[in-house]
Amino acid sequence: xxxxxxxxxxxxxxxxxxxxxxxxxxxxxxxxxxxxxxxxxxxxxxxxxxxxxxxxxxxxxxxxxxxxxxxxxxxxxxxxxxxxxxxxxxxxxxxxxxxxxxxxxxxxxxxxxxxxxxxxxxxxxxxxxxxxxxxxxxxxxxxxxxxxxxxxxxxxxxxxxxxxxxxxxxxxxxxxxxxxxxxxxxxxxxxxxx
Numbered sequence: 146x147x148x149x150x151x152x153x154x155x156x157x158x159x160x161x162x163x164x165x166x167x168x169x170x171x172x173x174x175x176x177x178x179x180x181x182x183x184x185x186x187x188x189x190x191x192x193x194x195x196x197x198x199x200x201x202x203x204x205x206x207x208x209x210x211x212x213x214x215x216x217x218x219x220x221x222x223x224x225x226x227x228x229x230x231x232x233x234x235x236x237x238x239x240x241x242x243x244x245x246x247x248x249x250x251x252x253x254x255x256x257x258x259x260x261x262x263x264x265x266x267x268x269x270x271x272x273x274x275x276x277x278x279x280x281x282x283x284x285x286x287x288x289x290x291x292x293x294x295x296x297x298x299x300x301x302x303x304x305x306x307x308x309x310x311x312x313x314x315x316x317x318x319x320x321x322x323x324x325x326x327x328x329x330x331x332x333x334x335x336x337x338x339x
Contacts, residue, residue, distance in 0.1 A: 218248070261294050
């Protein structure tokens with residue numbers, strides 16, 4: 146890990162999934178599939194792996210509640226960021242993101258988050274947890290600027306929250322109907338982007 150720029154952190158967690166569990170198997174599947182990829186990046190015209198990539202053991206958080214999971218992720222990502230490494234999280238459901246964003250925000254105070262998602266995930270809490278997958282963007286918006294892209298579904302609570310919040314949310318219709326959607330969205334992006 147000493148010579149690696151990137152540290153891959155598998156987080157096999159899906160405790161707050163509501164539709165269909167199974168995303169906890171995502172990190173292992175991604176790592177397995179990565180062994181069959183070409184090492185040359187044709188878009189960047191380089192072999193990006195030469196920057197150094199180290200994969201740590203998966204975080205053992207499968208049976209923990211959402212609050213404990215967020216704390217465990219925050220601790221691990223804080224340690225990696227303190228070593229001037231770039232953490233690369235593999236999940237698991239999106240609730241894992243808040244702990245990582247909270248940790249990285251310590252090192253990068255001008256951090257902002259760019260979220261590509263079909264769901265707003267802006268509920269104050271869901272099924273009794275403020276750290277649910279359906280609340281992760283709300284928690285993130287409480288600590289740093291948030292720009293959402295591709296949203297096609299939200300609850301009334303989320304719809305009521307958006308106008309009073311500082312969250313910039315672009316619908317999937319906006320993306321489909323505007324050829325220059327990327328340029329428009331980029332105007333809302335600044336600082337260090339997660």
